[in-house]
Amino acid sequence: MSDSLILTIIIVAVVAVVAIGVIAFVTKGRKPKTPYTSERDADDLPTGQSAEGDTDAAADTAGASDAPIAVQEPAAPAAPQLDVPEPVQGRLARLRARLTKSNNMFSKGLLALLSQDSIDEDVWEEIEENLLMADLGTEPALELVDALRERVKIEGSKDPARVKAMLREELLKLVDPSLDRSYLPEPHPDRPSIIMVVGVNGVGKTTTIGKMARVLVAEDKDVLLGAADTFRAAAAEQLATWGDRVGVPTVRSEIDGADPASVAFEAVSAGIDQEVDIVMIDTAGRLQNKVGLMDELGKIKRVVEKKATIDEVLLVLDATTGQNGLQQAKVFSEVVNVSGIVLTKLDGTAKGGIVVAIQRQLGVPVKLVGLGEGPDDLAPFNPEDFVDALLEG
Ligand SMILES: Nc1nc2c(ncn2[C@@H]2O[C@H](COP(=O)(O)OP(=O)(O)O)[C@@H](O)[C@H]2O)c(=O)[nH]1
Ligand SMILES: [Mg+2]
Incomplete structure (x- = not known):
């Protein structure tokens, strides 16, 4: 009899603890x-x-x-040594090598194609393929090829530096520098x-x-x-x-x-x-x-x-x-x-x-x-x- 009473008390206690639900730490x-004031x-x-x-x-x-x-509270008895994160300014430039390495093929291939003596239909197709391989997407790839074609035709330039500059401008247009990229939300007063x-x-x-x-x-x-x-x-x-x-x-x-x-x-x-x-x-x-x-x-x-x-x-x-x-x-x-x-x-x-x-x-x-x-x-x-x-x- 008393055993079952104890058991009941234990069960009630366990249920009560569970019922408390989420305990956030x-x-x-x-x-x-x-x-902070x-x-x-x-x-x-x-x-x-x-x-x-x-x-x-x-x-x-x-x-x-x-x-x-x-x-x-943190377990460490002494004041913990906190990391000092790197400054945010210029991070992408610092990390640029990571991108460059993985995208080398993309740019090398493209530039080689674009600097050929005569860019015929086949070459333009290859250029488009290169862009698609880089996951640019069909529509942007077509846009880029069309824009470059037009400019190469008008300027008639095969100078690699010039071609590279054109490619840069057209790529930048697609990436769209006008978008708002702020990651810090506007602060609220309260x-x-x-x-x-x-x-x-x-x-x-x-x-x-x-x-x-x-x-x-x-x-x-x-x-x-x-x-x-x-x-x-x-x-x-x-x-x-x-x-x-x-x-x-x-x-x-x-x-x-x-x-x-x-x-x-x-x-x-x-x-x-x-x-x-x-x-x-x-x-x-x-x-x-x-x-x-x-x-x-x-x-x-x-x-x-x-x-x-x-x-x-x-x-x-x-x-x-x-x-x-x-x-x-x-x-x-x-x-x-x-x-x-x-x-x-x-x-x-x-x-x-x-x-x-x-x-x-x-x-x-x-x-x-x-x-x-x-x-x-x-x-x-x-x-x-x-x-x-x-x-x-
Ligand atoms: N190389 C690389 N690995 C990353 C990057 N971001 C996250 N990871 C790795 O991706 C894995 C999954 O990350 P996690 O944050 O747990 O993914 P979650 O399930 O979306 O929360 C981890 O091994 C991370 O180290 C990155 O920019 N570059
Ligand atoms: Mg996760």
Whole structure:
């Protein structure tokens, strides 16, 4: 009799613990360096419900967000040695060699073709093939060939330097220097900017957020990360590790498979509480179909926007996947309002033309490019530097 009473008590206790739901952890690496007011400093680690307006959202997140936020202090006893990220200015130029190496064939082949004594129909076709091989896309490739043909005809020049200059100008037109590529959202007076990062599994979302946190730290911004890829515990750990290196806190759930929207909500709440400049939200990419994708990303957006509107949705695409990447881009852009592209793994492909194809297809600019696995191998996209890199060598 008493045994079963004890058993009942244990079961009730276990159920109660489970019912608490999502417990978000805030790994706090460094004290925010900018303009927190002193009364905020005292409580800048949230220990419970943040200000007004949470009740609505709590309902939407099935009670998960009214769970207390536990504070996970860094384990290191001494002050951790933080990385100093490389300056952002001129990063693409520094990383240019990575692009040049992989795109050498592209430019060498093209220039050789264009510098021939007589460029006949066959040669123009070969030039077009070269451009298609570089994933430029059919329409832009045709446009480029037509424009070059016209100019070569008018100028009659076979001087390689001149031909190269023409090619540069025409490529630059296709990459479109007029697009707004700012990756820093306009600051808000009363709340952080929110950046959500989406894309399929393995394209480099988490890595990109980690690298971007460093870019933002180098730009003197206070950043907070939200690990809303709750599918695997390792994903949150991966993100928090990136954050720790530069003293950026990460809001995460300790439960695998927790509601991503709840974690995103907690991250934004913590970001508001801590008065950071930018909250970046990582999402899962395991979604198999459009409906699931729409449900999950839609819910994150809905729940987060009870606190603050999402300023930027960055779609991460792997440059090595070519047409496949374009297909993914299409699906994501149907589901969320993509405002910028991060093109990763450009160091591993000779298909730099994908930049043009993606921008054309989505009508959205490439804002940043990934050029390696190193922590500072992410660069703001600059059309001139990019085209120069394609044509170098
Ligand atoms: N070469 C290269 N590898 C990258 C780049 N960006 C990410 N990766 C690698 O791609 C793999 C998947 O990255 P991850 O961020 O976990 O992808 P996620 O599933 O979208 O979050 C990791 O091994 C990264 O190091 C890049 O720009 N260049
Ligand atoms: Mg990830």
